[in-house]
Amino acid sequence: MKNRHLACPLAAATALALAGCGMLPGGGGTKTVNVWLMRNSVSEDFLNRFTEAYEEEHDGVELKVTIQDWTGIGKKVTEAISGPGGPDVIEVGNTQVAQYADTERLFDLTLESVRDLGSEDWLPGLAEPGSIGGAQYGIPWYAANRIVIYNKDLFADAGIDKPPATREQWLTDTEKLNSKGSQGIYLAGQDWYTLAGFVWDEGGELAVDKGGDWVGALDTPAARRGMAYYKELQSLGSGPKDADEQNPPQTDVFAKGDVAQLIAAPSAVAAIVQANPALKDKLGYFPIPGAEEGRPCAVFTGGSDLIIPENAPQRGAALDVVKALAGEKWQTDLARTMGYVPNKKSLATVVAGQEATAVMARAAARGRATPNSPQWADVEADNPIKPYMTAVLQGEDPLKAAQTASAEITDTLAE
Numbered sequence: 462m463k464n465r466h467l468a469c470p471l472a473a474a475t476a477l478a479l480a481g482c483g484m485l486p487g488g489g490g491t492k493t494v495n496v497w498l499m500r501n502s503v504s505e506d507f508l509n510r511f512t513e514a515y516e517e518e519h520d521g522v523e524l525k526v527t528i529q530d531w532t533g534i535g536k537k538v539t540e541a542i543s544g545p546g547g548p549d550v551i552e553v554g555n556t557q558v559a560q561y562a563d564t565e566r567l568f569d570l571t572l573e574s575v576r577d578l579g580s581e582d583w584l585p586g587l588a589e590p591g592s593i594g595g596a597q598y599g600i601p602w603y604a605a606n607r608i609v610i611y612n613k614d615l616f617a618d619a620g621i622d623k624p625p626a627t628r629e630q631w632l633t634d635t636e637k638l639n640s641k642g643s644q645g646i647y648l649a650g651q652d653w654y655t656l657a658g659f660v661w662d663e664g665g666e667l668a669v670d671k672g673g674d675w676v677g678a679l680d681t682p683a684a685r686r687g688m689a690y691y692k693e694l695q696s697l698g699s700g701p702k703d704a705d706e707q708n709p710p711q712t713d714v715f716a717k718g719d720v721a722q723l724i725a726a727p728s729a730v731a732a733i734v735q736a737n738p739a740l741k742d743k744l745g746y747f748p749i750p751g752a753e754e755g756r757p758c759a760v761f762t763g764g765s766d767l768i769i770p771e772n773a774p775q776r777g778a779a780l781d782v783v784k785a786l787a788g789e790k791w792q793t794d795l796a797r798t799m800g801y802v803p804n805k806k807s808l809a810t811v812v813a814g815q816e817a818t819a820v821m822a823r824a825a826a827r828g829r830a831t832p833n834s835p836q837w838a839d840v841e842a843d844n845p846i847k848p849y850m851t852a853v854l855q856g857e858d859p860l861k862a863a864q865t866a867s868a869e870i871t872d873t874l875a876e
Contacts, residue, residue: 477836488598494778495548496526497541499534502552502765507798522778535560535838542566542770549779552765557832558599561768563835566599568769573780574600578787582805586762586828593833600768600787601804603795605726606760606828608820610733613745615643615721624747626754628662628690637698638721646722647714648695650702650854651847654761655724655749661759662688662752662827666848667869668832671800676833677870679849680863688853688863695854700876702854705847716740724749726763727800727817746817748824762828763862764801801820845869 498508511526515636525643527548528536535557543566553561561567569862574580580588583601591599605627609624614862616622619641625631635645648655657667665684668677669706678684698720701708706725714737715723723729727746734741769779785791792803793811800818802825809822831837839847853859 496550549773560835562593571597590830603801604764646698651705675874677867746820778809
């Protein structure tokens with residue numbers, strides 16, 4: 462095993478490549494490609510498999526992988542792409558691409574993504590954030606999104622023999638679960654990623670680009686319909702109206718065994734089972750239902766893209782590495798190893814044997830990402846969507862609350 466390529470140790474994950482540019486410098490000798498990956502994105506076994514196979518197939522190329530922490534990564538990447546010569550390949554969060562592209566220091570991968578990587582099949586929640594002004598700067602790598610995790614025993618006790626097919630049926634089933642003594646669903650009042658899915662499903666947006674100026678859009682009729690549905694669903698459980706899903710940790714609440722449903726990524730299953738091993742074989746999964754039967758709800762897609770800085774010393778070799786990581790062979794390996802959704806809709810079947818991941822992959826076809834503004838991270842830093850949700854859930858005027866939140870979003874995106 463070539464652990465020598467790890468620039469720092471890699472912890473086991475918990476879950477949650479393009480050739481022919483003629484830019485390789487010089488001739489002869491070993492070319493070292495420096496790759497930055499984020500902590501827990503891949504397991505050590507996967508990284509060793511990929512490194513050994515890649516170096517065997519690419520004579521004269523050595524991969525040096527450095528594991529980075531998410532805390533403070535924005536400043537570190539910005540400095541790296543602005544210097545005289547930084548890493549060759551960088552993994553970034555899919556919603557972070559815009560802020561790095563705004564520096565005008567990323568390599569435009571549009572031609573390669575169309576020619577070699579089948580971009581027409583990419584998951585929209587990964588591809589769209591990587592595309593800025595019509596140019597593709599981020600190559601989709603892997604995705605994850607929320608699904609519904611449910612307690613099979615509680616469903617059976619309520620006489621529900623199959624998951625709901627529509628949002629209306631979901632409300633009916635959840636009310637029935639409540640009538641049987643369990644908590645129909647645990648949904649925290651400030652789970653704004655779940656709200657975003659309902660907003661998108663109604664045809665609304667969190668913010669829109671109007672001629673180059675981003676403005677908040679929570680006060681539109683469509684967005685407010687999404688919030689109205691969230692309020693109705695949230696009322697069918699005892700989740701706090703003034704806190705998010707981490708306060709308290711929703712997996713701890715679900716693990717007590719008297720909650721019928723939870724909205725979370727499949728990575729939550731490990732925490733649930735660790736807290737209550739008796740639930741191991743009692744968990745079921747289905748996509749968040751949509752307004753129409755046979756069409757899951759839109760969902761927020763989290764995950765990562767791969768970028769190449771303009772200042773990459775080994776840009777040509779970096780393109781080959783990205784092509785490999787984003788290609789079918791290693792996408793299949795990564796998805797099965799880590800429980801991720803592959804970067805293409807056509808690859809969803811590779812996780813068919815993993816129930817929760819397979820459900821997540823079905824839902825990912827309708828995945829979306831946050832508004833593609835370089836300033837969106839500033840919105841999340843002092844998130845006005847959360848107090849907006851609490852205000853509506855506590856009975857304040859929905860339109861007035863939405864207008865206030867939209868105005869705050871607009872102000873932040875204009876900075």
